[in-house]
Amino acid sequence: MSPRSEQTNRELRRSSQERILTAALEVFAEQGYENATISQITERAGVSRGLVSYYFATKQDLLRAILGRWLDGLLTMLDDLAPDGPPNDLLATVIDRALLGASTQLGTQRLVLCLMLQPGTRGVYAQVERDRAEAMRAFEDRLRDIFAARGAADPAVEEALLRSLLEGVLFKLAVYEQGYPLDAIRSRLFALYGLGEPAPLPLPADVFAESGRLRAPLG
Structure with a gap:
């Protein structure tokens, strides 16, 4: 052989x-x-x-690798965006990539969220962020540049707000699964930022829920 x-x-x-x-x-x-x-x-x-x-x-090495890989996936999300593209198109792409990535990797997203919220993991996650300080700054600056090109008075606040909105959506999606109206939320985000009506996105069929009351699934 x-x-x-x-x-x-x-x-x-x-x-x-x-x-x-x-x-x-x-x-x-x-x-x-x-x-x-x-x-x-x-x-x-x-x-x-x-x-x-x-x-x-060590067990901590495992935790560091898990959190680092997840964070790297987020930080490289903007790497191939055209630096001088139309800012509205770039912002729409950021929103869609965040939502599509979360909806197609929902199981992993849910597990990582559970892991990050545990008291014993916070220090390791903080170190993982510090180890990627340059990449995190570049990610933040890229978002701020998009908002600056859109004429925002304070691009840093807009960057923080967008990330808060998207992270809130991802958290709710992870908790409520099929009951979360992701497609409608996406349209609302586009309207909020004046991006027009979004083209169809290949979201999983089970996230096209009606806009109703959020309830965690049984079992």
């Missing part, structure tokens, strides 16, 4: 790390970070304890 190629080895390593991180995220969210054990994670991932230790020396 011929030896595996380096590419095959890389793919196997990537697959193993993905299984471990997915299992850790689930266990941390279900058991609480402080109560979760490496043994629970290895059992959920279907790998040996030695393999987990090989990639992640």
